[in-house]
Amino acid sequence: MVRLMAHSDQNLWPEIDPAAVDDFIDFLFSIDEKLCRPPRQAAKLLAFIVQLHTAPGGPRPFPTRKQVAAHLGISVPTIDAVINLHVAEGNLTTRTEFVGGNVKQRRASAKKIRYLIPSPVLLSILGGLR
8 A cells, every 4th residue: 555645744645445445446336337347546536535534633635636646546637537527426525725825925825725525425435344
Protein backbone atom coordinates (compact mmCIF):
# COMPACT_ATOMS: atom_id res chain seq x y z
CA MET A 1 0.00 0.00 0.00
CA VAL A 2 1.23 3.45 -0.88
CA ARG A 3 1.52 6.21 1.70
CA LEU A 4 1.98 9.78 0.56
CA MET A 5 2.17 12.89 2.68
CA ALA A 6 0.23 15.97 1.65
CA HIS A 7 2.28 19.07 1.05
CA SER A 8 -0.05 21.19 3.18
CA ASP A 9 -0.12 18.98 6.25
CA GLN A 10 1.87 16.13 7.71
CA ASN A 11 -1.06 13.72 8.12
CA LEU A 12 -0.99 10.52 6.13
CA TRP A 13 -3.79 9.90 3.71
CA PRO A 14 -5.82 6.78 4.31
CA GLU A 15 -4.53 3.51 2.98
CA ILE A 16 -6.88 1.82 0.56
CA ASP A 17 -8.26 -1.46 1.85
CA PRO A 18 -8.18 -4.12 -0.93
CA ALA A 19 -11.44 -5.61 0.38
CA ALA A 20 -13.07 -2.17 0.03
CA VAL A 21 -11.87 -1.93 -3.56
CA ASP A 22 -13.41 -5.32 -4.33
CA ASP A 23 -16.72 -4.25 -2.76
CA PHE A 24 -16.72 -1.03 -4.78
CA ILE A 25 -16.03 -3.03 -7.96
CA ASP A 26 -19.10 -5.18 -7.18
CA PHE A 27 -21.13 -1.99 -6.63
CA LEU A 28 -19.98 -0.49 -9.93
CA PHE A 29 -20.91 -3.69 -11.80
CA SER A 30 -24.32 -3.65 -10.10
CA ILE A 31 -25.14 -0.13 -11.33
CA ASP A 32 -23.75 -0.60 -14.86
CA GLU A 33 -24.06 -4.09 -16.31
CA LYS A 34 -22.42 -2.96 -19.58
CA LEU A 35 -18.95 -2.80 -18.03
CA CYS A 36 -16.55 -5.11 -19.86
CA ARG A 37 -13.73 -5.20 -17.33
CA PRO A 38 -13.37 -4.51 -13.63
CA PRO A 39 -13.39 -0.77 -12.91
CA ARG A 40 -10.51 -1.07 -10.44
CA GLN A 41 -9.32 2.54 -10.81
CA ALA A 42 -12.79 3.97 -10.19
CA ALA A 43 -13.24 1.62 -7.23
CA LYS A 44 -9.92 2.72 -5.70
CA LEU A 45 -10.89 6.38 -6.04
CA LEU A 46 -14.36 5.86 -4.54
CA ALA A 47 -12.88 3.89 -1.62
CA PHE A 48 -10.37 6.71 -1.07
CA ILE A 49 -13.13 9.36 -1.10
CA VAL A 50 -15.23 7.42 1.42
CA GLN A 51 -12.22 6.87 3.66
CA LEU A 52 -11.40 10.60 3.55
CA HIS A 53 -14.99 11.38 4.51
CA THR A 54 -15.04 8.92 7.41
CA ALA A 55 -11.52 9.67 8.66
CA PRO A 56 -11.05 10.31 12.38
CA GLY A 57 -11.50 13.97 13.17
CA GLY A 58 -14.22 14.53 10.63
CA PRO A 59 -14.24 14.73 6.86
CA ARG A 60 -10.88 15.58 5.37
CA PRO A 61 -10.54 17.77 2.29
CA PHE A 62 -9.87 16.22 -1.08
CA PRO A 63 -6.18 16.67 -1.98
CA THR A 64 -5.10 18.00 -5.35
CA ARG A 65 -5.86 15.70 -8.26
CA LYS A 66 -2.15 15.36 -8.98
CA GLN A 67 -1.48 14.20 -5.41
CA VAL A 68 -4.38 11.73 -5.53
CA ALA A 69 -3.19 10.39 -8.90
CA ALA A 70 0.27 9.74 -7.46
CA HIS A 71 -1.15 8.21 -4.26
CA LEU A 72 -3.52 5.82 -6.03
CA GLY A 73 -1.51 5.17 -9.18
CA ILE A 74 -4.18 6.46 -11.56
CA SER A 75 -4.33 9.35 -14.02
CA VAL A 76 -5.77 12.83 -13.45
CA PRO A 77 -8.21 12.42 -16.40
CA THR A 78 -9.50 9.22 -14.77
CA ILE A 79 -10.05 11.09 -11.51
CA ASP A 80 -11.97 13.82 -13.33
CA ALA A 81 -14.09 11.29 -15.23
CA VAL A 82 -14.98 9.24 -12.14
CA ILE A 83 -15.83 12.28 -10.03
CA ASN A 84 -17.93 13.91 -12.78
CA LEU A 85 -19.83 10.67 -13.47
CA HIS A 86 -20.63 10.01 -9.82
CA VAL A 87 -21.60 13.62 -9.13
CA ALA A 88 -23.99 13.41 -12.10
CA GLU A 89 -25.41 10.11 -10.82
CA GLY A 90 -25.88 11.48 -7.30
CA ASN A 91 -23.31 9.23 -5.63
CA LEU A 92 -21.09 12.20 -4.73
CA THR A 93 -21.69 15.83 -3.90
CA THR A 94 -19.11 18.57 -3.59
CA ARG A 95 -18.71 21.25 -0.96
CA THR A 96 -16.24 24.07 -1.37
CA GLU A 97 -14.88 26.27 1.40
CA PHE A 98 -12.50 29.18 1.28
CA VAL A 99 -9.99 30.02 4.00
CA GLY A 100 -7.54 32.86 4.26
CA GLY A 101 -4.37 32.39 2.30
CA ASN A 102 -0.87 33.13 3.39
CA VAL A 103 0.33 35.16 0.41
CA LYS A 104 1.48 38.66 1.30
CA GLN A 105 0.18 40.99 -1.37
CA ARG A 106 -1.90 44.12 -1.77
CA ARG A 107 -5.15 42.18 -1.90
CA ALA A 108 -6.38 39.32 0.23
CA SER A 109 -5.54 35.79 -0.79
CA ALA A 110 -7.64 32.69 -0.22
CA LYS A 111 -7.26 28.93 -0.42
CA LYS A 112 -10.01 26.83 -1.95
CA ILE A 113 -10.74 23.61 -0.07
CA ARG A 114 -12.94 20.99 -1.73
CA TYR A 115 -14.75 18.19 0.05
CA LEU A 116 -16.30 15.25 -1.78
CA ILE A 117 -19.26 13.89 0.14
CA PRO A 118 -20.27 10.30 -0.60
CA SER A 119 -23.91 9.26 -0.73
CA PRO A 120 -25.36 6.96 1.94
CA VAL A 121 -25.07 4.10 -0.58
CA LEU A 122 -21.31 4.60 -0.93
CA LEU A 123 -20.94 4.98 2.83
CA SER A 124 -22.78 1.71 3.39
CA ILE A 125 -20.33 -0.16 1.15
CA LEU A 126 -17.40 0.79 3.35
CA GLY A 127 -19.52 0.47 6.49
CA GLY A 128 -20.12 -3.19 5.77
CA LEU A 129 -16.39 -3.84 6.10
CA ARG A 130 -16.03 -2.39 9.58
